[in-house]
Amino acid sequence: MQRNFLLNDNHKCNFHIVLFQPDIPPNTGNIARLCVATNSTLHLIKPLGFSLNDKRLKRAGLDYWENLKLEMHDSLSDFLNKYGNRKFFLASTKAVKPYFEVYFEEGDFLIFGSETQGLPNDFIEANLDKAINIPMTDKVRSLNLADSVAVVLYEAIRQVCF
Template sequence: MNIVLLEPEMPANTGNIGRTCVATGSRLHLIEPLGFKINEKAVKRAGLDYWDSLDVTVYDCYQDFLEKNPEAVKKMYMATTKGPHVYTEVSYEPGAYIMFGKESAGIPEEILKDHPETAIRIPMLNEIRSLNLANSVAVVLYEALRQNSFSHMQLTGKPRSFEW
């Protein structure tokens, strides 16, 4: 899977998302401008020692991302509080791109209008503006992985002190 962050602002969120991407074998795409420097301690602290294992690419702008990932246009899901579809109602194909907007504003409506069938939302109460970005990524990414039978992922654990 591919996680796309459009202009993320908070290094801790991006670090946590990076760790989630490493844990799931997903690629992380960061679209500038970023609200931090990629080498900031806060990013690496949140990603802990996994940051060096992260498959991450940084793009100058949204157009640069599209030019370098032409297949994304047909496999793009837009996670937004404005989405008409619940994130569990769509089918995520292998290699899907799931985009999330910046923490303060989300994905711009000029981008959303081109994706009415794949604009998705996480249900929540009306009084809540949105979930934390890192939490939102984890919720939607794991649904996409579940729909693909968690291919290539370890499905069982092994206790140290006893056998299952």
């Protein structure tokens, strides 16, 4: 018998995806679609490397924009002033703890840096205990941002929701 796993507004499975100064519109569009698919809230920390009206952003997100829970933040400090007391993890190639060795809880914030610069070093150093990475070979510097968000988010969903 085939089981259908659905996440919906009644499902107690809510996460927050935070993108720090994203640069590439299609990545953010794909992540926006992922957030709609998983009932997650997308937080964008300015400055963005594109306009929210960018056609590449809209195309990647398809027609799901009206269902996206989106919050904009003027800076990392503005975001932290509002949500800094909440449980969060930050994804970084500089982290030593793999993402599958942490315990996620509903409502966690998963923070990802920009495609070109990552997260600020001082922010990573101040939160090393919350820093996670995705294991990979030394043949690449990092994974695509949208892929990284999907990997970590679905592990959180697996742990918490199923």
